[in-house]
Amino acid sequence: MRPRVSVIVPTYNRDVLLRRAIKSVLNQTFDEFEILVIDGAKNDSTKELVRSYGDGRLRYIPQKGRGIANARNLGVKKARGELIAFLDDDDAWKAPKLEAQIELFQNLGRKYGLVYTAFNYYYLRNKKVLGSKRPIASGYVYPYLLKDNITGTSTIMVRRECFKRSGTFREDFITCEDWDMWLRMSRTCLFGTIGEPLVDYSIHSGQFSFGRYLDGRYRMIESHAEINHDPRILSYHLLQIGLLEMFGGKKKSGIQNILRAFSLNPLMKSNLHDIIISMADVRTKIYIMKFLGRL
Structure with a gap:
């Protein structure tokens, strides 16, 4: 059966x-x-x-x-x-x-x-x-x-x-x-x-690294035209990646991604609310704590 x-x-x-x-x-x-x-x-x-x-x-x-x-x-x-x-x-x-x-x-x-x-x-x-x-x-x-x-x-x-x-x-x-x-x-x-x-x-400590996660995020952008060719959606990804890079110590890359995000969508239309919710999410807090070595 x-x-x-x-x-x-x-x-x-x-x-x-x-x-x-x-x-x-x-x-x-x-x-x-x-x-x-x-x-x-x-x-x-x-x-x-x-x-x-x-x-x-x-x-x-x-x-x-x-x-x-x-x-x-x-x-x-x-x-x-x-x-x-x-x-x-x-x-x-x-x-x-x-x-x-x-x-x-x-x-x-x-x-x-x-x-x-x-x-x-x-x-x-x-x-x-x-x-x-x-x-x-x-x-x-x-x-x-x-x-x-x-x-x-x-x-x-x-x-x-x-x-x-x-x-x-x-x-x-x-x-x-x-x-x-x-x-x-x-x-x-x-x-x-x-x-x-x-x-x-x-x-736990045996999970994937910060760098590998960002590689995956970049691959998502590259692989989906709906993300890569839509300025509002792409700006959302770049802003989120940039903020995570800043917390992870990659300041230069983080600033570049944040600036590019705002150049694509200066007023963050349709994104600002989602970004605030995302950054306040417990998942983001856990990522930041892992980057800082507290988890």
């Missing part, structure tokens, strides 16, 4: 965190799922960890260490469920997550291809919630995703068929490959939302 949901968990030498992630799936109130652990390190200990559960719903899939986008694509290719959920190995789900998303899918029309939830920023060191990010848009979310990644990959459940229309994760992206994916997908389907935080998104 095919599982209703395929849960894709990319991992790379993080068995302790992986065990926590798997446990959060096994504790779901909905149990018609399979878990695909995509191991980029092809580590014997990870293989044994998966086998130790003695649960036929867990599948161990070795990968050639070609990055997280490739791991997710491999998972989508191997998945048997009609619905696909993603869980990064350092994140964890609340017990009702899958059930709540399936129930919402049942209540929405077929035009809705993706459901995402609110999530908590969970600081692993002291096991405290630093804040929460709640959905800001549902339905046709494309205009919102042109400016910001409004969700987190570990919150998402998507109809498998959506990848046939939108393509898969771009493997040449260093970071922001998830943002790029959801932006492309938002052109072809509507998004549903759940306002309850059903995911703990972990904050």
Whole structure:
């Protein structure tokens, strides 16, 4: 019997965190799922960890260490469920997550291809919630995703068929490959939302660097003409990047991007409110704290 949901968990030498992630799936109130652990390190200990559960719903899939986008694509290719959920190995789900998303899918029309939830920023060191990010848009979310990644990959459940229309994760992206994916997908389907935080998104020292994140932001601009050729949207990105660079110590580049942002949109029309909201968001505060070495 095919599982209703395929849960894709990319991992790379993080068995302790992986065990926590798997446990959060096994504790779901909905149990018609399979878990695909995509191991980029092809580590014997990870293989044994998966086998130790003695649960036929867990599948161990070795990968050639070609990055997280490739791991997710491999998972989508191997998945048997009609619905696909993603869980990064350092994140964890609340017990009702899958059930709540399936129930919402049942209540929405077929035009809705993706459901995402609110999530908590969970600081692993002291096991405290630093804040929460709640959905800001549902339905046709494309205009919102042109400016910001409004969700987190570990919150998402998507109809498998959506990848046939939108393509898969771009493997040449260093970071922001998830943002790029959801932006492309938002052109072809509507998004549903759940306002309850059903995911703990972990904050820890092993996450990607500031420089890699900015590389991803620049790649988003380069890869999407809708961003690059719209002065208002491009100015929003450049202003946000510039401010983050200033906090990260890259003052020269930061000032250049801020000046270019205002040259494109001197009065920041349609952007000022969004920038204020974005800079006040707990995510930005966490980025700044990480840049300053306080997290």
